[in-house]
Amino acid sequence: MAKKQLMPWFNTVRPKYERVMKNSMSFQIIGTGSAYPVCIKTNDELSQLVDTTDEWISSRTGIKSRHISTTESLSELAVTAAKQALEDANVKSEELSLIICATIQGDYVTPSLACVVQKEIGAKCPAFDVNAACSGFIYGLDIALGYYERKKADKVLIIAAETMSKHVNWKDRATCVLFGDGAGAVVLSAGDGLVAIKTTASGATDILTIPGRTGNNPFSEPKAIDDYLYMNGPEVFKFAVTSMCRDLKDVIAAAGLTETEIDMVLPHQANLKIIEGAMNRLKIPEEKYYGNIEHSGNISAASIPILLDELNKAGLIKKGFKLALSSFGGGLTSAACVIKWNKEAVQK
Numbered sequence: 001m002a003k004k005q006l007m008p009w010f011n012t013v014r015p016k017y018e019r020v021m022k023n024s025m026s027f028q029i030i031g032t033g034s035a036y037p038v039c040i041k042t043n044d045e046l047s048q049l050v051d052t053t054d055e056w057i058s059s060r061t062g063i064k065s066r067h068i069s070t071t072e073s074l075s076e077l078a079v080t081a082a083k084q085a086l087e088d089a090n091v092k093s094e095e096l097s098l099i100i101c102a103t104i105q106g107d108y109v110t111p112s113l114a115c116v117v118q119k120e121i122g123a124k125c126p127a128f129d130v131n132a133a134c135s136g137f138i139y140g141l142d143i144a145l146g147y148y149e150r151k152k153a154d155k156v157l158i159i160a161a162e163t164m165s166k167h168v169n170w171k172d173r174a175t176c177v178l179f180g181d182g183a184g185a186v187v188l189s190a191g192d193g194l195v196a197i198k199t200t201a202s203g204a205t206d207i208l209t210i211p212g213r214t215g216n217n218p219f220s221e222p223k224a225i226d227d228y229l230y231m232n233g234p235e236v237f238k239f240a241v242t243s244m245c246r247d248l249k250d251v252i253a254a255a256g257l258t259e260t261e262i263d264m265v266l267p268h269q270a271n272l273k274i275i276e277g278a279m280n281r282l283k284i285p286e287e288k289y290y291g292n293i294e295h296s297g298n299i300s301a302a303s304i305p306i307l308l309d310e311l312n313k314a315g316l317i318k319k320g321f322k323l324a325l326s327s328f329g330g331g332l333t334s335a336a337c338v339i340k341w342n343k344e345a346v347q348k
């Protein structure tokens, strides 16, 4: 039987490179938090804005409603999620060694969202953002792993926060119905919770894209651009199912586990049909998949940590459970990991 790898790490996009570290420190999740904007918009309400129906949206995506920022800034959502995660972990902000925010865009281009959060919670540690679109949270975990391996971190706060409502064209029925806003956060401490992790990128600007601002440089011709989210839905769909199947198989194998040994799968919440497509191709039993897309929509990087927090608060994640996380999105990026849950289940 193949010897169990304690902490394999690999990346299949660059020339295949595998690193197996034994007796080395990784991290464990010791607290979770999340925040949604108060405003909820149902499919029926969106059907008053664009030519769509609840039946079309829910049958193709599983989404029934989503939260939309009206009065809350992205920073406020991120801070609320961060404070909850710190409280759940019983960690004070002064104890943090690092803050990473996963977001496609904070409230400012600079300072980073992580720096804004750092100020608001009174932390003193380094803080920066990572943009890997919907895969940003797992990319953040992978970056944190590097800090633990170099013994440069004790307690780490990772937040993923997105206001997708700012980036979609509310006149485009093909995209505006799919997304939502919110923030999720975790606090990490040194431990053996991260068992295997993988990140991939495959640069493409014509499949899922949000153009940046052009500015008003007087020395160049201004370009007329549509600066809203553009997506080739069917192409993204194929990419999502393929990468989710491949990445989950890779990290589960790297963890020395079989698919049936996974206790919970937390997939990126983009579309229920994508999850079903992967489910049909994997051997992980259906009842092990968890989701919240019905009430959240696609919140990009924040999808998985919000789901994680909802499951944690519901007391559904038992100590010792092996969780498989999988995400995919703009970039195109994808990422997956296997995490052993070392925290006592919340008593209900």
Ligand SMILES: CC(C)(COP(=O)(O)OP(=O)(O)OC[C@H]1O[C@@H](n2cnc3c(N)ncnc32)[C@H](O)[C@@H]1OP(=O)(O)O)[C@@H](O)C(=O)NCCC(=O)NCCS
Residues within 6 Å of the ligand: 051, 052, 053, 056, 057, 060, 061, 134, 173, 174, 175, 177, 231, 232, 233, 234, 236, 237, 240, 270, 271, 274, 298, 328, 329, 330
């Ligand atoms: C977006 C998605 C749900 C579209 O589903 P689909 O079955 O592929 O639908 P199509 O794009 O083929 O469009 C079918 C028709 O529905 C129409 N349509 C699109 N959005 C609609 C809406 N909200 N309401 C009603 N009709 C809609 C289209 O205009 C098209 O009409 P036409 O045939 O007359 O041209 C699907 O492609 C998808 O989920 N892709 C992945 C998206 C994703 O998850 N992105 C984020 C990844 S992080």
